Amino acid sequence: MKKGSMGRNAGEDGDRAMRAEPGHGALAFLRKTVIPYKGIFAHGKRLGKGRPHRNRRARRRPAGLSPLFLVRIGCFMTPQRSGQYRNFADYKRQRARMARQLEERGISDEAVLAAMRAVQRHLFVPEALQSRAYEDHPLPIGFGQTISQPAVVAFMTQVLETRPDMRVLEIGTGSGYQTAVLAAMGLRVFTVERVEELHAAARELFAALGVEGVRMKLGDGTLGWKDQAPFDRIIVTAGGPALPHPLVEQLADPGIMVIPVGKKRAQRLLRISKRDGRVTARALGDVAFVDLVGDHGW
């Protein structure tokens, strides 16, 4: 870590944890190389709601109608519409499978799993890549950026140990997938992105999907969001050479931040904790995020 600053008190705790943890149990999946990518939000802001109306109706069979009659009605559906039904159901199944795999790999926070089941990641990736949206890979989202793989999104979210209504600062809106996952958990999200096109696209998508509880800013996230500080939680989804001190300052006490720090494309994922004025860092595993660019980044 070049600029060396994990916070003055960070050294000891961090070193101990770095030796003890990487690659064990729940964290084993972090041994895989990971890069942030993008995903999407479901048809509603809160979990358990927001399934498209159409789908609910499709599942209910009106009393007195025979299955054959329904099959015949089905024949009048345009291929395009029936394709939409099939995709919707397929993607839902794929999300359920993804959540089961996350559980097997150590994600145990029910709120995180529910959000991962609810947010439609395929809507946050380029159309040509939608069929791969529920595989555990980062995917390109344009402008040299990527949407993180689901395992990393789930893991970082779990590390935050959130409670509903907490104020969370996210650096690197990107596709908006991670933002949408946090919003689905009932958090108040403040997200900063430096690429104008990504910022604008995410804004449009949130509006289209009815994602609520998100405030967005275009700018250098390594400076944080001073007017809105302090934040109970901070999540940084791009990797820089050191821990940006404005973020440490803007973290509430008590507060938790999760951030990749290290070299380009090869970082340690750190859990920074602030408590009673003391800042400590713990390494959780190796990751490979895109660059955190800015005054306190690359």
Ligand code: SAH
């Ligand atoms: N959370 C995103 C991940 C996107 S990749 C998602 O779910 O899709 C990381 C993002 O961080 C990129 O969009 C990149 O432009 C952005 N970024 C890099 N440095 C930044 C900075 N200093 N401030 C704000 N955003 C930054």
